[in-house]
Amino acid sequence: MTPHISRKRSMLAISTAVAAGALLAAGMTTGASAQPVASSGAPVALSSTARAGLLQDANADKAATAEKIGLGAKEKLVVRDVVKDANGTTHTRYERTYDGLPVLGGDLVVHTAKSGKVKSVTKATKATVKVASTDAKLGKSSVAKSAESTASKSKTTKADAQSPRKVIWAAEGKPVLAYETVVTGMQKDGTPSRLRVVTDAATGKKLFQKQEIENATGNSQYSGKVEIGSKKGSNGFDLTDDSRGGHSTFNLENGEGEGKIFTDDDDTWGNGKPDDAQTAGVDAAYGAQVTWDYYKGVHGREGIKGDGKGATSRVHYGDSYVNAFWDDSCFCMTYGDGEGNKKPLTSIDVAAHEMSHGVTSATGNMEYSGESGGLNEATSDIFGSSVEFNAKSPEDIGDYLIGEEIDINGDGSPLRYMDKPSKDGQSLDNWSADAGNVDVHYSSGIANHFFYLLSEGSGAKEINGVKYDSPTADGSKVEGIGRDKAEKIWFKALTSYFTTTTDYKAAREGTVKAATDLYGADSAEVKGVEAAWTGVNVK
Template identity: 40%
Template sequence: MKLRKSLLAAAVAASFAPAFAGVLPDTLMASPAQPMSVEAKANLVSRLDARRAAAGLDSEHGYKLREQHPGVHGERIVRADHTFQGLRVFGSESVVVTDENGDIVSESASDRRNGLDASRAAKAAGKGAPDTHPAFAADEAIRVAVSRTPGTEHRSKPEAELLIWPVMKTVRTAAAANKAESALNALDVQDVVDHYELAYLVKTRMNKDGRPVFRDTVINAHTGAVIKQWNALQTVVGVGHSQYNGDVPIQTTLSGSTYKMLDATRGTGGSFGGMAITNANHSSANNPSPGAIYTNSTNTWGDGQNYISGGSTTNANGQTAAVNALWGMMNTYDTMNNALGWKSLDGNNTATYIAVHVDNNYDNAFYDSGCKCMYIGDGSSFYSLGSLDVIGHEMGHGVTDATSNLTYSGESGGLNESSSDINGEMVEAYARNGGTGTTIPAGNDWMMGKEISKSGQPLRWMWKPSKDGSSRDAWSSTLGNLDPHYSSGPNNRMFYFLSQGSNSSSSSEMYSQYLNKTPLAMTGIGNDKAYRIWFKANTTKLTSSSNYADARTKMIQSAEELYGVGSAESIAVKRAYAAINVGTDVDEANPGSVSITTQPNNVTVAPGGTASFTVGAAGGTSPYSYAWYRNGTQIAGATSATYSFVAQSADNGAVFKAIVSDSSSPVKTATSNNATLTVSTTPPPSELIVNGGFESGTSPWAGTTGVIGNYSGQTPYEGTRFAWLGGNGTTATETLYQTITIPSTATAATLSFALHIDTNESGSTPYDKMVVSVKNSSGTTLGTLATYTNVNAASGYQIRTFNLLPYKGQTVRIHFNMNEDYSLQTSFVVDKVSVQIQ
């Protein structure tokens, strides 16, 4: 790939010039404001203090201003921690919006301080405030935290903060006291303070075996006991290759006769004076050095190919990772700036940087809040990082870090991860449609990291998160116990429904059992409106301790402020959260109105194939009339519920929608979601495995076919049946195989299956195992693909993939062989076995 870059090319300048055309100033965030003066800060604290009495607080309670961001035109956003006797109350804070005169416009708070009472009566009752004098110094708290962190050396000096720690408990509301656990909705429970403890919050940033280990540890400052610990490293485990974006215009700087990957037009200050891409040059992930800014003698960079492990990081191949990073960072900046007026990660236009080529074969990317920057590895199991959605995701952590700072644990951790997934998808949509304009168009694939995966399986599916085997589709009372990457699932699904709508068919992956009002298929409001509502909530209302119920409340408030109380947008927010079991469903439209019941789906065809889009409607007065639009322009003669035509290569990427009108007077109308046409010359893969989901009995599987069925004690990955090898708790050998022939003409052959392992064994000794292998028709092993043991047990299913191309032109058996020892069961549950070839 030959990349044409320009320093300040006229074409590039022209493409960004009209960014704010037609947008009213008060709909965008204001330019970065000067930091508040001492007097202005004191004035705001005084105004907040004046509110204490109404909240039942005394003079021992206070406020400590933390962050400042620009609000919409004429307003300022300030985040203030709640304090007691000068100590921060963890998770208790206010987001305060003020006008030009310093008057408070609104205050959104997570209040966890009302039970703090230092009176003698409160202490005698065993309640109220803890003694604020610690029994030991911060150094001892750091020692305890380090002993509980699996690291071998420090990346940065540990920090310890003495604070008030509210010990929370979840209780049911009175109305839900007798509900079954399975019937609980997120609004049926609430988090309340059980009691308070004086604690140290210790932040350790360490390394182990060449990998960063970031932990936040809460330690009781009187007893030394560890109250809570969580992983503080915000990552997306995956990679991205560079071929996706073709030739892209990147913004560089000419210094003398040398070009630098420094974009001084986006962001100011920071480590390099602008947005920069640096070469970490394989410095250890233990403590990566950002290295120097990329330079080149010409303004043409990269070769568009995946990085060759062990090769130069500065030649054309090595530069490609930097090209990806700069293109992703430019588009992340422009998405938020052009559409929302939010500049850089903090809204104050502070420049950041991305360091590429971190470590060797490093399968990770992460945002570091210490430097407020991003590090990218080259990958091993995946392609090297750099896709638009991955960079948008990690930069999204920077936005959250600067604003709501959602704690990376429990439900707030899931919201934190979801916010980054949302950001990544919206950056992808914006960039895929030219990276200009003031709105977020359709065009993203709603799959995090699909392009960067060697197997083609994304890291996360926004519309059906549970497809990965670990994420949840809806809220439950145990959601907060999951890793944030998995507890993000329901909010990701909420955002998909909010933008794209749902489906009323129970067989659809876009169906929600919790939507039971009219119409059953909720109508989406599109990317632009959905993103504006989420971004406003995250930057002006959510706090570090926000959970799913609080997110719903703040999202409704944001929608009402942007689009009006009772607006279609605010109703859509209520329905989208109801769809994930957060709040109850509401009717969408007024009686008699027209609504879309069947949304047109995205279509993929080969050149010369027929592309068909269908819409369905209900309500109003029949009969209906239909008008189809392509890229916003009405299509002449397309007046039926289904629009079909023969697609050619030039039609790739075209976006279609329908407007349905009824026969009433005045006419009522409804507009469908957008549907994208993909015209691909790549033939769809062929499936070689028959009955890979075990739904059609046992044929043509051979071996111990009695393991196939629907047995209590295990659940399928999908459908109703699975193969359960092991689980006997006694000496046993079980095998399952199927014979396939891989054509000699195959250019790709991939085995994949869903695997769940649970065990009653303990420790790190492998007692029970399952071997996945390829054998010939005589049973001779041609290759062992993987060996799994009781040590690999994990909750949920994991998708496993392997390359079978070395066996093309052969008839082979795909074998699952299980051996279990004499005691303590290990179950190897297999489902959705597939071998796809190109």
């Protein structure tokens, strides 16, 4: 079939080939409207200009705000993000400094009524931020060498430490003076590495480490004939979508670096097969497009950071690289071509999962380790699935299965199951005291299971051909409130109540507050949130 050709938009044929036996489909959740009706605590859609104005106001008032909430004389606020509700309440997210040093784990959200009165404050730490001295006993060179050693033990090759910076570490226990060192290099699977290591400035003890290149194995499913944005460029047409913040797609040509923007003479892109480099570019651009449309149309968020600016997609990374990753430092999404460079990992849910890491980074920013890391990873699964539903692609109908098309196990099974996460053999169905010691891709199962229970309820059911059977920790029956409402509650909690140190107990508290804001304190939605968390043993 000959694609429709347009100077601004192109109908593009894309391969619909998938791994044998891998395609599992589920339909859209039906039911009552998800629009909040009991409260006006729903967030309003902010244009980039309106958001910038609120941030400017918050920045002008930050000294007064610091005094209102009782910060010490050496503490100052740094404005990061803002959300405004229909009732005039604003939720302003801040970082904190102490004597000029960044406070890691010192972030907080100030909830202010329309009248200007502070209603409450959500803090990442409850401890008083104060240290005896900001003079470090250890030199930067020894700290850098120690960080490089940590990276090497984490199987990072070509480890190169940047100059350490002094910080206050407040994410755990009593705040202490520390050094933060970023070590770059390469992970064992070919993914770039940027390891952040926090070291006690007095003893040299490692306090924390975090891999900042957040990745997850995706799938090679394609989306059929789709429409994407392009624009007239110096060499024909560029794969740039000005209607979505100028998102552009680049070709790395099976290498690294920045790559070259995709161009085409006649604005007809790809041939639907992986032997044409443009095909993967089309899939990546489409994935970015439906992710943008989801956040804007469902949550009123214009772009990943809410500032109206598009990200960048890069395809054909490395040689036979079987992964995809989001990198906040370049604000970009990168895709490998899979085994033998034949199956680019450029699907809807991969794009949405990874770009949602960017949304999380700009909002709740849960640290990518322990229970907060599980919540971070689950957030990307939750919104990856939600975007897939919202896209309404006839080739990829939304479901509660993660990576169902990749066939990484060789038997057609998905990577993760939201209805019963333990079916993958490693993920947790329910919370336990050991949850924080489990890999974040598996501790994420607790929140994924919660989201499924909140959306659909417990027990056996079939949704458009896919069979689910979701148990509860205590054998109780949970009635779902519908996926549309569940999405809104999770997004509200992420943007208004989650912080860098949010654990599962705090996530329960945050989602209850979010449901209360949206639907009222005595609503069925609040009761549904409480029941779903109890169903995964978070009480």
